[in-house]
Amino acid sequence: xxxxxxxxxxxxxxxxxxxxxxxxxxxxxxxxxxxxxxxxxxxxxxxxxxxxxxxxxxxxxxxxxxxxxxxxxxxxxxxxxxxxxxxxxxxxxxxxxxxxxxxxxxxxxxxxxxxxxxxxxxxxxxxxxxxxxxxxxxxxxxxxxxxxxxxxxxxxxxxxxxx
Amino acid sequence: xxxxxxxxxxxxxxxxxxxxxxxxxxxxxxxxxxxxxxxxxxxxxxxxxxxxxxxxxxxxxxxxxxxxxxxxxxxxxxxxxxxxxxxxxxxxxxxxxxxxxxxxxxxxxxxxxxxxxxxxxxxxxxxxxxxxxxxxxxxxxxxxxxxxxxxxxxxxxxxxxxx
Amino acid sequence: xxxxxxxxxxxxxxxxxxxxxxxxxxxxxxxxxxxxxxxxxxxxxxxxxxxxxxxxxxxxxxxxxxxxxxxxxxxxxxxxxxxxxxxxxxxxxxxxxxxxxxxxxxxxxxxxxxxxxxxxxxxxxxxxxxxxxxxxxxxxxxxxxxxxxxxxxxxxxxxxxxx
Numbered sequence: 001x002x003x004x005x006x007x008x009x010x011x012x013x014x015x016x017x018x019x020x021x022x023x024x025x026x027x028x029x030x031x032x033x034x035x036x037x038x039x040x041x042x043x044x045x046x047x048x049x050x051x052x053x054x055x056x057x058x059x060x061x062x063x064x065x066x067x068x069x070x071x072x073x074x075x076x077x078x079x080x081x082x083x084x085x086x087x088x089x090x091x092x093x094x095x096x097x098x099x100x101x102x103x104x105x106x107x108x109x110x111x112x113x114x115x116x117x118x119x120x121x122x123x124x125x126x127x128x129x130x131x132x133x134x135x136x137x138x139x140x141x142x143x144x145x146x147x148x149x150x151x152x153x154x155x156x157x158x159x160x161x162x163x
Numbered sequence: 164x165x166x167x168x169x170x171x172x173x174x175x176x177x178x179x180x181x182x183x184x185x186x187x188x189x190x191x192x193x194x195x196x197x198x199x200x201x202x203x204x205x206x207x208x209x210x211x212x213x214x215x216x217x218x219x220x221x222x223x224x225x226x227x228x229x230x231x232x233x234x235x236x237x238x239x240x241x242x243x244x245x246x247x248x249x250x251x252x253x254x255x256x257x258x259x260x261x262x263x264x265x266x267x268x269x270x271x272x273x274x275x276x277x278x279x280x281x282x283x284x285x286x287x288x289x290x291x292x293x294x295x296x297x298x299x300x301x302x303x304x305x306x307x308x309x310x311x312x313x314x315x316x317x318x319x320x321x322x323x324x325x326x
Numbered sequence: 327x328x329x330x331x332x333x334x335x336x337x338x339x340x341x342x343x344x345x346x347x348x349x350x351x352x353x354x355x356x357x358x359x360x361x362x363x364x365x366x367x368x369x370x371x372x373x374x375x376x377x378x379x380x381x382x383x384x385x386x387x388x389x390x391x392x393x394x395x396x397x398x399x400x401x402x403x404x405x406x407x408x409x410x411x412x413x414x415x416x417x418x419x420x421x422x423x424x425x426x427x428x429x430x431x432x433x434x435x436x437x438x439x440x441x442x443x444x445x446x447x448x449x450x451x452x453x454x455x456x457x458x459x460x461x462x463x464x465x466x467x468x469x470x471x472x473x474x475x476x477x478x479x480x481x482x483x484x485x486x487x488x489x
Contacts, residue, residue: 021420028436028455050250051281087376087477089436089453091419093254094184110191110252112277114438114453116477118377122450124285127252127277129191151250151279213413214444256417257347273354273415275440287448290415290440292354314413314442 011105011136017095019134019141020109024090027162032077035162036070040135044145045070047163049153050128061150062162073162088125088161089114098131104144105134113163126163127151174268174299180258182297182304183272187253190325195240198325199233203298207308208233210326212316213291224313225325236325251288251324252277261294267307268297276326289326290314337431337462343421345460345467346435350416353488358403361488362396366461370471371396373489375479376454387476388488399488413442414451414487430461430470439489452489453477 019038026034039045047062064070093110100106108131115125128150135144148163182201189197202208210225227233256273263269271294278288291313298307311326345364352360365371373388390396419436426432434457441451454476461470474489 017420021422024419024436025422025434029434050279089438089455089477091254091417091436091438093187094180096184096188108188110187110254112252112254112275112438114450114477116376116453118479120479122453122478124277124287124450127279127285129252151252151277152285153281153283213442254417256350257343259347259351271351273350273417275415275417275438287440287450290442290448292415314415314440315448316444316446 009136010102011134011141013095013097013105013107015141016105016107016132016134019143020092020095020130020132023143024092024111028088028090032074032162033071035074036067039067039070039143039146040137041067043067043070043143044147045143045162046146047148047150049150051153053147053149070162077161085118087116089116090163103136105132107132107134128163172299173265174297174304176258176260176268176270178304179268179270179295179297182306183255183258183293183295186306187255187274191251191253195237195325196234198237199230202230202233202306202309203300204230206230206233206306207310208306208325209309210311210313212313214316216310216312233325240324248281250279252279253326266299268295270295270297291326335462336428337460337467339421339423339431339433341467342431342433342458342460345469346418346421346456346458349469350418350437354414354416358400358488359397361400362393364469365393365396365472366463366468366470367393369393369396369469370473371469371488372472373474373476375476377479379473379475396488403487411444415440415442416489424457430459432457432459434458454489 023038026032026038042065045062045064046060048060052059064073090111090113095107095109098106098108108129110129112127113125114122116122128148131147131149132143133145134141186201189195189201205228208225208227209223211223215222227236253274253276258270258272261269261271271292273292275290276288277285279285291311294310294312295306296308297304349364352358352364368391371388371390372386374386378385390399416437416439421433421435424432424434434455436455438453439451440448442448454474457473457475458469459471460467
């Protein structure tokens with residue numbers, strides 16, 4: 001084993017944060033077609049609510065378990081954006097590690113997302129946390145699973161939007 | 164002195180941030196009964212407003228100077244939560260070190276807290292900063308004092324809620 | 327070249343974050359007269375909107391290209407504050423590095439700013455990102471340029487306020 005080997009296998013918290021940050025900027029700044037590239041294939045991407053999680057209810061607002069489904073979401077959002085232009089801004093707080101192994105890391109990250117409409121309105125769009133299982137493939141961090149747990153249950157306009 | 168000794172005595176900024184993050188997740192995710200464990204005993208936990216601080220007024224919205232008082236607050240909040248279910252989400256910004264010694268660190272950390280009600284309402288609950296004096300006991304970071312300085316003076320519903 | 331030399335020339339991400347954090351605390355906590363000291367002289371400080379940036383329109387809401395102009399802004403704000411007291415709180419998310427050289431770093435940082443009025447009102451004042459070109463002068467990080475890109479176009483009350 002050479003000196004470079006560990007960094008290809010082990011995930012550090014700093015790398016995990018960097019992956020998370022790049023993910024958030026891709027959602028906010030685009031191109032959204034890069035979004036699926038943050039995940040393994042197959043993967044598990046899920047949006048749910050805190051009440052559902054606490055009651056162990058399996059219901060999800062969005063669920064994708066492979067990259068093709070993620071690309072379908074991208075296409076849906078890009079079509080929806082034609083009709084109602086607006087911007088999103090994710091703000092992440094510090095992460096907390098839930099479990100850690102050499103080649104994988106499970107952590108949670110509180111976030112809020114602010115939405116700005118072109119006409120000047122701005123509102124607090126959502127708040128919650130990510131629960132992420134990150135792995136390393138060929139030296140790159142990837143989400144093996146990402147669960148978006150929303151604090152609230154106001155979900156009507158969320159359906160098409162990756163978070 | 165062996166190689167491990169310094170890490171048992173010195174507080175690094177990274178450790179301080181980790182302690183702060185764990186504190187915030189405990190407030191948001193529970194169990195709230197873990198909240199007092201983040202402090203020394205005796206300790207100083209205080210919620211005040213920015214106007215009070217700038218005028219050097221000693222008035223506090225909440226003041227606890229030992230762990231028994233902190234546990235009293237936990238009990239009060241758990242009773243209050245029976246009547247009005249809602250969730251909080253703290254988002255922390257980067258910290259700024261105000262003073263630093265080998266075995267203690269004083270820093271300030273801007274934060275906001277978003278409240279989500281079960282019926283779907285979500286609002287910006289509070290904004291302000293923590294001013295924290297952290298020490299190390301038996302290798303663990305602890306708050307010797309934590310002052311929560313709120314930017315606003317809208318305090319009526321805050322009384323029972325640790326921040 | 328001695329061991330200290332690189333740290334006088336190279337900017338690390340950690341130093342860049344620390345500079346950014348100190349900048350935000352100076353805006354929120356004052357003294358505002360320290361604000362220009364975060365920049366080189368000459369410099370480029372610009373506030374614009376996301377729509378303008380995406381359309382490559384050169385229009386700025388605020389533009390200062392030297393420290394004297396920054397000090398003029400400080401004076402304007404201090405006069406304006408006499409009439410309408412309020413507080414600001416910046417919350418920064420993680421940064422993403424856009425380009426990096428030994429002695430300079432270009433990165434973007436998402437942020438929101440919350441405004442609290444003395445009468446108790448609190449609102450989400452603005453959201454957007456910083457695009458910063460940082461350099462090192464005599465061992466200190468400085469902004470060679472800072473572009474504040476606002477997600478929204480509600481700009482009427484922003485004119486006098488550094489962000």
